[in-house]
Amino acid sequence: MKNICTIRQQTDPILRIPSHSIPGITLEIKELIMDMFIVLKFTKGIGLAANQIGHSEALCIINAPEQIPMVLINPKITWYSSETCIMGEGCLSCKKIYKNIRRPNAIRIKYRDLNYQEHTKKLTGILARIAQHEIDHLNGKLIIDYK
Numbered sequence: 001m002k003n004i005c006t007i008r009q010q011t012d013p014i015l016r017i018p019s020h021s022i023p024g025i026t027l028e029i030k031e032l033i034m035d036m037f038i039v040l041k042f043t044k045g046i047g048l049a050a051n052q053i054g055h056s057e058a059l060c061i062i063n064a065p066e067q068i069p070m071v072l073i074n075p076k077i078t079w080y081s082s083e084t085c086i087m088g089e090g091c092l093s094c095k096k097i098y099k100n101i102r103r104p105n106a107i108r109i110k111y112r113d114l115n116y117q118e119h120t121k122k123l124t125g126i127l128a129r130i131a132q133h134e135i136d137h138l139n140g141k142l143i144i145d146y147k
């Protein structure tokens with residue numbers, strides 16, 4: 001069995017390389033998504049970007065309590081609310097670090113789903129927070145970069 005449960009840690013160069021967009025859904029991409037949900041379950045996380053397990057595709061997943069799980073392929077933030085709030089954030093790649101970060105309360109994202117269909121969705125609350133954290137990962141940014 002392949003070792004999918006190694007979460008890349010903050011000094012790993014792959015976490016700093018901007019992800020490349022996915023041109024279409026393949027069996028490999030579907031397997032990667034399944035692996036990511038397994039890792040998230042094992043680690044009790046609420047969001048995971050592909051580069052955290054060593055893949056540079058622009059793909060992240062969200063699985064937060066009381067929310068429908070989301071798969072975001074090639075996600076882009078197209079709008080930020082002017083209202084912001086501060087919330088404490090942890091990261092599976094930055095162990096023992098918990099940081100208060102100010103981010104917009106709401107965002108609008110454009111992304112593709114498992115069928116490569118494009119969607120635009122407004123996210124608020126915890127989903128907006130997690131999506132911004134995961135899209136940071138896809139751009140090579142970590143919570144330790146925030147002041």
Ligand code: ZN
Nearest residue numbers: 090091092093
């Ligand atoms: Zn993270």
